[in-house]
Amino acid sequence: MNPTQSRLPTPPSLKNLPPEQQREIAMVQNNVLALFTHVAHRYGDVVDISNENWQAYLLSNPEHIEFVHVQTGRIFDKGYNEPATQALLGNGLVTSEREFWLRQRRMIQPAFHRERIALYGKVMADYALRMVGIWRDGETRDLHADLMAVTLEIILKSLFDTEVGRETQGFGHSMDRALGGIAGMFGGNPDAQNQFGQAVGEINAFTARVIAERRQNPVDHGDLLSMLLATQDEEGVGMSDAQLLDECKTLIMAGHETTSNTLSWAFCLLSQRPGVEAKLHAELDRVLGRRTPAMDDLRALEYTNLVVKETMRLMPAVWSVGRKAAQDTEIGGFFVPQGTDLQMSQWVTHRDPRWFENPEEFRPERWADGLEKRLPKYAYFPFGGGPRICIGNNFALMEAPLILATVAQKYRLRVLEEPVLEPSITLRPKHGLKVQLEQRR
Ligand code: HEM
Numbered sequence: 001m002n003p004t005q006s007r008l009p010t011p012p013s014l015k016n017l018p019p020e021q022q023r024e025i026a027m028v029q030n031n032v033l034a035l036f037t038h039v040a041h042r043y044g045d046v047v048d049i050s051n052e053n054w055q056a057y058l059l060s061n062p063e064h065i066e067f068v069h070v071q072t073g074r075i076f077d078k079g080y081n082e083p084a085t086q087a088l089l090g091n092g093l094v095t096s097e098r099e100f101w102l103r104q105r106r107m108i109q110p111a112f113h114r115e116r117i118a119l120y121g122k123v124m125a126d127y128a129l130r131m132v133g134i135w136r137d138g139e140t141r142d143l144h145a146d147l148m149a150v151t152l153e154i155i156l157k158s159l160f161d162t163e164v165g166r167e168t169q170g171f172g173h174s175m176d177r178a179l180g181g182i183a184g185m186f187g188g189n190p191d192a193q194n195q196f197g198q199a200v201g202e203i204n205a206f207t208a209r210v211i212a213e214r215r216q217n218p219v220d221h222g223d224l225l226s227m228l229l230a231t232q233d234e235e236g237v238g239m240s241d242a243q244l245l246d247e248c249k250t251l252i253m254a255g256h257e258t259t260s261n262t263l264s265w266a267f268c269l270l271s272q273r274p275g276v277e278a279k280l281h282a283e284l285d286r287v288l289g290r291r292t293p294a295m296d297d298l299r300a301l302e303y304t305n306l307v308v309k310e311t312m313r314l315m316p317a318v319w320s321v322g323r324k325a326a327q328d329t330e331i332g333g334f335f336v337p338q339g340t341d342l343q344m345s346q347w348v349t350h351r352d353p354r355w356f357e358n359p360e361e362f363r364p365e366r367w368a369d370g371l372e373k374r375l376p377k378y379a380y381f382p383f384g385g386g387p388r389i390c391i392g393n394n395f396a397l398m399e400a401p402l403i404l405a406t407v408a409q410k411y412r413l414r415v416l417e418e419p420v421l422e423p424s425i426t427l428r429p430k431h432g433l434k435v436q437l438e439q440r441r
Pocket of ligand 1: 321
């Protein structure tokens with residue numbers, strides 16, 4: 001260890017707290033969002049939150065968060081070593097590290113260039129329209145289930161050029177069961193492991209079959225898979241089938257639940273703030289009239305975009321990201337031993353009153369006068385940053401406002417039951433989102 005670093009102080013720790021402070025912690029212990037918020041406010045920007053099983057710091061200062069993001073691949077790694085994540089995603093873009101990740105990222109990046117993903121704008125708009133096309137005035141629906149289905153259809157079509165049908169629905173069910181299996185395994189359910197293994201088998205079989213069919217019949221479908229099949233690294237080597245499988249599964253997983261959660265939260269927040277909802281409706285009526293929204297309208301739908309932006313601040317679909325220190329280092333004057341897990345929580349930082357006035361308030365207008373330029377760079381980081389920044393951010397920033405606009409043009413949604421927040425890998429409504437549809441005249 002570097003001798004100067006070993007003399008650095010260690011950050012405030014949750015261990016050996018006086019009884020009064022232990023009681024405060026006990027009150028929020030079962031709710032990780034409240035726990036992280038409490039810890040950051042009470043103990044500062046760098047806090048040792050380790051317990052018997054986990055050595056971890058919580059970082060809440062944008063400068064420190066920037067440092068860790070930017071130094072990922074050098075001082076820090078993503079550090080995924082959870083067997084379930086590995087089984088589900090393999091060694092794809094989300095989980096891979098260092099040189100291997102870099103080679104993959106370079107090969108996949110062109111498929112996500114703005115002009116390329118603009119091709120999928122029509123898919124997004126058409127599928128959103130098809131979703132609302134079967135809705136009926138006055139009906140009660142689980143909006144979250146609808147959004148999960150439509151975002152899955154959109155990513156499957158963009159990736160594989162597959163139409164919605166029995167097969168994609170089957171894929172959706174396997175996906176639900178795999179995710180349910182993970183949650184169950186955390187909860188100690190003995191059947192969960194089986195359910196998970198079976199669902200992962202189905203997901204692999206479907207994906208491997210699409211890849212094999214394409215290898216045999218290599219026509220350009222104009223989809224993401226066509227790009228992935230054609231791409232080569234600097235030595236002219238393409239991806240193996242096993243690697244393609246991992247990357248496809250990763251894109252499907254990373255690319256649909258995040259967007260559907262964001263939209264569920266957007267409709268929840270809109271339903272709580274009629275003033276914001278009215279302004280959104282006014283913009284849609286002014287810009288679109290009766291025309292259904294398309295890609296080319298997105299630029300003019302300024303307030304719609306701000307609604308998405310503000311939703312991702314208050315209800316970030318990715319509510320915390322982690323890194324592992326690959327070596328001893330220093331953050332904010334404190335010693336960070338190798339192996340420490342560094343948690344950086346969008347939930348905490350996006351609600352920090354140092355950066356956001358009335359942080360709990362859903363107010364899309366706050367972004368209108370260049371707020372983002374005045375903020376420290378990592379005070380708002382819904383898509384992460386540095387080399388591991390979300391590869392699908394532009395995709396999501398087309399998809400979310402298009403679906404939002406398509407729904408809100410036709411319907412006002414009344415949320416019937418307060419959703420329960422589930423901070424799993426993503427922040428999702430635990431039992432779905434029950435809404436009543438009210439057709440807009
Ligand atoms: C609102 C929607 C989305 C949100 C909030 C979101 C958020 C994030 C965040 C925070 C990360 C970085 C995680 C970390 O640093 O540990 C990430 C990575 C990633 N996201 Fe997204 N994402 C969204 C949509 C998408 C979509 C639509 C796709 C694909 C179509 C996608 C694919 C990925 C991939 C592959 C990575 C790993 C990138 C790498 O490490 O090279 N995401 N996302």
